[in-house]
Amino acid sequence: MKKLQILGTGCPKCNKLAEQTKEAAESLGIEFEIEKVTDITKIMEFGVMMTPALAVDGEVKVTGKVPSVDDIKKMIQ
Secondary structure: OEEEEEEOOOOHHHHHHHHHHHHHHHHHOOOEEEEEEOOHHHHHHOOOOOOOEEEEOOEEEEEOOOOOHHHHHHHHO
16 A cells, blocks of 8 residues: 655645645555645655655655646656
């Protein structure tokens, strides 16, 4: 099971990233869990300075932007 973490404070871009990540994971047919990390201290522990960010199994894949669904698919496979 993939652990997909959305790092951000809940801004519109963070919510968009969460929606697109869910869509990408569902279209790949993988088992996944999405966690929204909104605590600034925890976000900084990932080394992230710009949100939103996406971490897959604890590894940060993208920061500061919302990639396309197709790009997210590549990151989570």
